[in-house]
Amino acid sequence: MKIDELKSLATGINMGSSLVGPDDVTLSMDGKGDLKDTFPVPDCDNCQKKCCPPRVVISLFDLVRFADDGLDEHVAGTFKGFVELYLAEDGKDVDLSHPHMFPTDPDAKGCVFLDEERKCSIYENRPLVCHSYPVAVRIDTDRNRLGLWLGGCQKYNISSDRAAFQELLDNAIQDYNEKLTSNALLMYSRSQLRDIGLGKYMEDEWQILIDYNKKNIDMEKQIEDLQQVTERLKAPQDYTAIMQRLQNDNDWLKERVENLEKEMTQQRERAHSIISEFTTQLSEQRKLMESLRQSDEQGRKSRWKR
Numbered sequence: 001m002k003i004d005e006l007k008s009l010a011t012g013i014n015m016g017s018s019l020v021g022p023d024d025v026t027l028s029m030d031g032k033g034d035l036k037d038t039f040p041v042p043d044c045d046n047c048q049k050k051c052c053p054p055r056v057v058i059s060l061f062d063l064v065r066f067a068d069d070g071l072d073e074h075v076a077g078t079f080k081g082f083v084e085l086y087l088a089e090d091g092k093d094v095d096l097s098h099p100h101m102f103p104t105d106p107d108a109k110g111c112v113f114l115d116e117e118r119k120c121s122i123y124e125n126r127p128l129v130c131h132s133y134p135v136a137v138r139i140d141t142d143r144n145r146l147g148l149w150l151g152g153c154q155k156y157n158i159s160s161d162r163a164a165f166q167e168l169l170d171n172a173i174q175d176y177n178e179k180l181t182s183n184a185l186l187m188y189s190r191s192q193l194r195d196i197g198l199g200k201y202m203e204d205e206w207q208i209l210i211d212y213n214k215k216n217i218d219m220e221k222q223i224e225d226l227q228q229v230t231e232r233l234k235a236p237q238d239y240t241a242i243m244q245r246l247q248n249d250n251d252w253l254k255e256r257v258e259n260l261e262k263e264m265t266q267q268r269e270r271a272h273s274i275i276s277e278f279t280t281q282l283s284e285q286r287k288l289m290e291s292l293r294q295s296d297e298q299g300r301k302s303r304w305k306r
């Protein structure tokens with residue numbers, strides 16, 4: 001079961017406070033007013049609207065559940081777009097329209113899983129968004145999490161049975177959390193996702209978005225560094241400190257050069273004195289040799305006279 005492997009991967013991701021629980025969402029109907037005592041509950045069995053659209057937004061978890069149930073061949077889409085929600089600073093203008101379940105027939109008017117009688121052919125295995133429809137958790141511009149009754153349903157009963165509505169809301173919360181976790185997994189665990197055989201659902205666009213995000217972070221860091229340097233250069237005491245340091249370095253170098261020159265002069269003088277001493281000794285040696293040669297010659301002459 002790949003879903004178990006996916007859940008196990010997800011437990012290794014620190015989602016911080018991004019995931020929501022029942023207490024984190026505020027109930028509202030199209031953002032207008034709270035739902036306190038009565039709750040709209042769709043009456044799909046008696047509805048002719050057949051609202052299942054040709055493209056349904058699913059998460060990586062839905063896709064993996066499909067794969068486990070042998071239904072993924074009906075899903076032609078790959079993952080893109082959710083990263084926008086993950087990267088969004090304020091939750092504004094987030095496109096939640098990806099990934100889709102693409103119908104194999106491009107002219108299809110409804111979901112790929114609708115049968116000839118336009119009933120859901122995978123009702124037990126339908127994606128989580130269909131379990132919660134039309135309730136969904138969304139983020140408003142103030143980063144509040146809203147459990148919205150989206151108003152897309154044309155045939156609902158107003159009920160005081162909170163449990164029925166709560167079931168829709170619980171599924172909506174789980175769907176939101178699974179979509180957010182999908183983003184994190186696709187952002188940070190791509191190689192592990194490939195390892196468990198999900199590479200075929202991923203595409204390079206994710207990598208481009210991830211690289212783009214990383215590049216932005218790097219650029220922000222570089223800008224921050226440059227700002228720090230500019231700030232430091234603006235400070236006059238810094239110039240003084242730099243000049244003082246250069247002056248100190250210069251003084252140290254000057255002293256070092258003077259010492260070296262002194263040392264070289266001493267060495268040169270020593271060399272001259274050694275050479276001069278050696279020259280004197282050589283000259284004395286020569287004189288001695290000459291006087292020995294002369295006395296030897298005189299000795300030989302006096303022996304001949306005798």
Ligand code: SF4
Nearest residue numbers: 043044047051153154
């Ligand atoms: S419009 Fe509402 S009641 Fe009708 S099928 Fe869709 S969700 Fe169900």
Ligand code: SF4
Nearest residue numbers: 052111114120126130
């Ligand atoms: S999966 Fe089933 S319930 Fe969901 S949109 Fe398709 S047909 Fe409708």
